Amino acid sequence: MRELLNRIAPIVKGLQLRGMAGPVLIILILGMMVLPLPAFMLDILFTFNIAVSIMVLLVGVNSLKPLDFASFPTVLLLTTLLRLSLNVASARVVLLEGHTGPDAAGKVIEAFGHFLVGGNYAVGIVVFVILVVINFVVITKGAGRIAEVSARFTLDAMPGKQMAIDADLNAGLIGEDEARKRRAAVSQEADFFGSMDGASKFVRGDAVAGIVILVINIVGGLVVGMVQHDLDFATAARNYTLLTIGDGLVAQVPSLIISTAAGVIVSRVSTEQSIGQQLAAEVLSNPDVLALTALIIGLMGIVPGMPHVPFLFLAGLLGAVTWRMVKARQTVVEEAPAPALPANPEGAEASWDDVMPVDTLGLEVGYRLIPLVDRNQDGELLRRIKGIRKKFAQDIGFLAPPIHIRDNLELRPSAYRIVLKGVEVGRGESFPGQFLAIDPGRVSGTLPGSQTRDPAFGLPAVWIESGLRDRALSLGYTVVDAGTVVATHLNHIITQHAAELLGRQEVQQLLDHLGKTAPKLVEDLVPKLLTLSTLQKVLQNLLTEGVHIRDMRSILETLTEHAARVQAASDLTEAVRGALGRAIVQQIFPGSADVQVIALDGQLEGILSQAVSTSGEGASLEPGLADTLLRETAAAAARQEAQGVTPVLLVPGPLRALLARFLRRTIPALSVLAHAEIPDHRTLKVTAIVGGRA
Numbered sequence: 001m002r003e004l005l006n007r008i009a010p011i012v013k014g015l016q017l018r019g020m021a022g023p024v025l026i027i028l029i030l031g032m033m034v035l036p037l038p039a040f041m042l043d044i045l046f047t048f049n050i051a052v053s054i055m056v057l058l059v060g061v062n063s064l065k066p067l068d069f070a071s072f073p074t075v076l077l078l079t080t081l082l083r084l085s086l087n088v089a090s091a092r093v094v095l096l097e098g099h100t101g102p103d104a105a106g107k108v109i110e111a112f113g114h115f116l117v118g119g120n121y122a123v124g125i126v127v128f129v130i131l132v133v134i135n136f137v138v139i140t141k142g143a144g145r146i147a148e149v150s151a152r153f154t155l156d157a158m159p160g161k162q163m164a165i166d167a168d169l170n171a172g173l174i175g176e177d178e179a180r181k182r183r184a185a186v187s188q189e190a191d192f193f194g195s196m197d198g199a200s201k202f203v204r205g206d207a208v209a210g211i212v213i214l215v216i217n218i219v220g221g222l223v224v225g226m227v228q229h230d231l232d233f234a235t236a237a238r239n240y241t242l243l244t245i246g247d248g249l250v251a252q253v254p255s256l257i258i259s260t261a262a263g264v265i266v267s268r269v270s271t272e273q274s275i276g277q278q279l280a281a282e283v284l285s286n287p288d289v290l291a292l293t294a295l296i297i298g299l300m301g302i303v304p305g306m307p308h309v310p311f312l313f314l315a316g317l318l319g320a321v322t323w324r325m326v327k328a329r330q331t332v333v334e335e336a337p338a339p340a341l342p343a344n345p346e347g348a349e350a351s352w353d354d355v356m357p358v359d360t361l362g363l364e365v366g367y368r369l370i371p372l373v374d375r376n377q378d379g380e381l382l383r384r385i386k387g388i389r390k391k392f393a394q395d396i397g398f399l400a401p402p403i404h405i406r407d408n409l410e411l412r413p414s415a416y417r418i419v420l421k422g423v424e425v426g427r428g429e430s431f432p433g434q435f436l437a438i439d440p441g442r443v444s445g446t447l448p449g450s451q452t453r454d455p456a457f458g459l460p461a462v463w464i465e466s467g468l469r470d471r472a473l474s475l476g477y478t479v480v481d482a483g484t485v486v487a488t489h490l491n492h493i494i495t496q497h498a499a500e501l502l503g504r505q506e507v508q509q510l511l512d513h514l515g516k517t518a519p520k521l522v523e524d525l526v527p528k529l530l531t532l533s534t535l536q537k538v539l540q541n542l543l544t545e546g547v548h549i550r551d552m553r554s555i556l557e558t559l560t561e562h563a564a565r566v567q568a569a570s571d572l573t574e575a576v577r578g579a580l581g582r583a584i585v586q587q588i589f590p591g592s593a594d595v596q597v598i599a600l601d602g603q604l605e606g607i608l609s610q611a612v613s614t615s616g617e618g619a620s621l622e623p624g625l626a627d628t629l630l631r632e633t634a635a636a637a638a639r640q641e642a643q644g645v646t647p648v649l650l651v652p653g654p655l656r657a658l659l660a661r662f663l664r665r666t667i668p669a670l671s672v673l674a675h676a677e678i679p680d681h682r683t684l685k686v687t688a689i690v691g692g693r694a
Contacts, residue, residue, distance in 0.1 A: 029078070032085040039097075039107075042090055046108040046250050049082055053254035053261075060261035067188055072265055073195035079258050080202040083251050087213050094217060094243045095224050109246035112253075124245030128214065131252045135259050136207035143263040144204065147196035150266060154190045157473030161186045163440070164478055167488070174387065196266055206255055210248055217244035287325040294318035360401040360501065362419035363490060364408035369416055369430060372483050373405045384487040388494065396498050396543070397550035398506050403490070416486055418493050420500060426493045428455030430482040434463050437477035445475040455485065456492040499543035507536045514552050521556050529563035530572075537569035538576060545660060546671065547577065547584055554579050570657055574674070578653075581677035588646050588671055594685040595678060597650040598636045604629070604691030605652065612654050621662070629690065630666055636688035637670050648673055650684070 037045070056075060063069045090109060162183065169179040221240025225231040231239070294315045301311025363385075365373060372381040385403055393399045411417065418426035429452070430436075437447055438454050438461040449464040464472055464479075472479045480488065494501065515522040526532055538559065539549050549555060558579040559572055566572055577584065589595050600608070604625075611621065621629070637647035647667070651659055653674040660672040678684065 025078070026081075029081050029085050033088045036092060037089045039093060042086070042093065043108045045082075045086055045089075049079075049086060049251075049254050050257075052079060052082070053257040057257050057261040057264070060264045063265065066192055066265055067185065069265060070188060070192055072262070073192070073199035076199045076258065076262060077202055079254070080206045083206060083255060084209060087210070087247065087251055090247045091213060091217050091220075094240065094247060095220055108250055109243060112246040112249040124242065124249065125214075128245055128248045128252060129211075131249070131256060132207050132211055135252065135256045136204060139256070139259040139263050140204050140207065143259065143266055144201070146263075146266045147193055147199075151190070151193035151196070153470050153474050154193045157470050158186060158190055160473035160476060160478060164473075164480060167478060167480070168484065193266070196262070199262075207252075210252055210255070214244055214248045217247065287322045290318050290322040290325070294322060358422040359404040359419070360421060360503075361403045361494070362422075363403055363405045363416065363486075364411060364419060365405070365416045365486075366411040366413045367407060367409065368413040368432060369482075369486070370407055372430075372432060372486070381483045381486055384483060385490065388487060388491045392491070392494055392498075395548060395550070396495070397548050397552065398502060398510055400494055400498075400501050401506075418490055420493070420497055425497065426455065426489055428485070428489055430485045431463055432482045433466065435466060435469050435472070435479050435481055436485050437462050437464050437468075437472040437479050440476070440478055443476040447472055447475070447477070456489040499540040502536065502540055502543060504532055504536055507532060507539065510549075510552060514556070518553060518556075521553065521560070525556050525560045525563065530559055530567075534567065534569055534572070535559070538572050541569060541573040542576065542580075545664075546587075547580060548587065551580060551583060574653065574657060577656075577674070578676045582679045584673065584677055585679060585682055588648060589682075592682075594683045595648070596640065596645050596685045596687050597648045597673070598633065598640070598688045598690060599650050599686045600655075601689050601691030605655070608655050608658070609652065612658055626662070630663065632690045633663060633670070634667050636690060637667050640687060641669065645687075646671065649690070650675065650678070650686075 032045075056072075056079065059069055060072070066072075094109075165174075165179050165182045165186070168174045169176070174182070218241055221244060222233070222236050225236030225240055226233060229236075297311055297318065298315035300306060301308050301315060363373070371377045371379060373379045375382060382405075385405075389400050389403070408417070412429065414431050415427065415429045417424050417428075434449075436452075436454065437449070438459050440459065447462050447464050447468060449462040449468070451460075451462050453459065454461045469479050511522050511526060526535060539555070542549055542555075555576050558576050562572060562575045566575070585595060607625065608621075633649060637649075640647040647670045649659065649663070649670055649672045651672060651674060653676050656672055656674040663670055663672065
């Protein structure tokens with residue numbers, strides 16, 4: 001035990017020291033305001049202050065996004081506090097020892113007071129004031145305004161960003177861990193800009209404090225020098241003013257660097273490149289711009305009276321850079337060999353190889369969408385399609401067939417279409433580089449752009465430029481990129497046509513997969529009691545009405561129980577629905593919410609029951625009765641949808657299949673449930689009655 005404690009003790013001690021580093025640093029900084037420091041220690045601390053400011057600037061310049069330097073507001077506070085503490089410490093030394101000469105407060109202050117301004121305190125005051133004006137009026141004020149606006153827009157955009165993350169999660173484009181990370185990033189971004197809005201006030205206050213300290217030191221130095229040390233006015237003014245100017249400049253230079261870092265952090269647009277890479281790629285990448293600039297500078301250089309050498313030198317330098325860029329672009333790239341042509345297809349006989357099988361699922365894209373699906377260009381849509389198939393398998397209960405992707409030059413450049421067994425089932429347009437702002441029904445403004453509708457759900461939407469993304473989020477739009485538009489539409493189509501995607505091959509794969517854990521259950525049902533085709537029909541019936549088939553064990557156990565007496569797929573489907581009732585209701589009404597349903601009037605229910613008992617499954621409704629039933633059910637379903645509730649019609653078991661088939665085409669969002677499918681522990685709430693009064 002003692003040996004274990006001896007091993008753990010250094011680790012605990014290291015953690016404690018690391019945790020105490022921050023508080024100790026703050027206490028030391030505050031201590032410098034009270035405790036006297038020798039001139040040599042001031043030199044070290046002033047040098048350290050300059051080094052820290054340079055480090056902060058370099059970190060800010062090389063950050064790809066603001067959150068890469070999330071601690072910057074705290075760093076801003078600490079560096080400001082450090083500068084003010086050094087100002088206080090140096091002011092004490094200047095006033096106490098300033099009469100001894102220009103190096104009384106250390107060599108760093110002497111260097112800034114003599115070499116940088118030539119020992120002229122008038123020039124030093126002017127330079128100091130200019131630096132303060134640049135820092136206070138230009139850089140700090142601009143950075144503070146950007147941080148203030150960014151904080152407001154970031155907070156306004158938070159609900160839209162959260163909705164976009166939830167939409168990607170529900171569509172299967174991201175996992176739960178990725179969604180959690182994105183939500184945390186959104187929250188951190190809002191916290192960062194909110195902190196920067198307040199932290200920018202530190203730098204502004206630092207600039208004001210610098211001016212006040214300068215005046216106090218000069219006046220105080222004159223009084224101390226003339227009264228206490230019997231110096232004449234000129235000597236006191238020279239000594240104390242130069243020391244004060246050196247002290248002010250050695251503090252303002254790091255302050256200016258830190259302010260620049262703050263401006264860089266809050267003013268940049270998040271990309272995958274640093275500031276240097278962005279400037280090189282966006283400003284210096286166009287030879288036409290450089291050539292035109294060289295021409296204008298060269299013409300200015302030959303104008304009489306102008307200094308020819310600097311203008312012509314810069315024009316020549318730009319011209320040389322332009323020439324090198326043009327030569328680099330003209331470098332001959334070895335072309336890939338052309339594909340070999342097939343050998344004389346006209347002379348070949350037709351064979352079964354010429355019969356091409358139809359793909360179960362296909363996605364055809366116009367040429368502008370090819371980068372989204374090109375594996376060589378790391379097409380983002382390919383990754384999302386893999387996520388869609390995985391999410392579909394987890395939610396629905398079987399693996400969808402692979403999606404065959406190909407380009408189609410007959411489509412418009414930005415168009416795409418989704419094909420199911422050779423037949424088009426969906427079509428839309430997506431514009432890479434732009435964002436689709438979808439109106440979920442509660443936006444607070446309009447956006448400039450191309451008006452359209454969301455291809456998946458038909459909601460009003462507008463294609464906007466990337467620069468309007470934050471504005472759209474703040475107005476309440478759900479904003480998605482071009483790849484997400486296609487992926488969401490594809491996911492919606494696959495879910496809608498799940499029953500058609502479940503072929504015999506998929507059913508057999510389901511049985512093989514379940515047979516690994518429950519071989520006896522599979523063996524007793526197929527083919528002893530039920531054929532594979534009947535099982536497929538039962539599963540397709542469930543999928544047609546949106547019932548997931550993840551619980552294959554319960555489905556097979558129910559079929560095994562009833563298949564000895566019933567072989568009709570429709571009757572077996574109703575039996576399975578009864579066994580899956582809890583899952584069906586949970587799917588429609590998650591959690592413990594009330595089950596809000598539409599019910600049938602007792603008289604109408606009796607008429608329908610009589611029709612079913614007389615004619616069986618093939619019962620037909622009298623036209624007037626059918627029209628009334630359809631109209632009133634549609635109206636009640638619309639009212640439930642308007643309240644944000646999934647429309648559900650609750651009917652007796654014998655009527656469920658008939659009414660589900662009858663109402664499915666006209667009211668696709670309506671779910672028809674039987675009384676036996678409602679679990680005993682769920683609370684029913686009838687919101688409307690069809691054929692009577694609510």
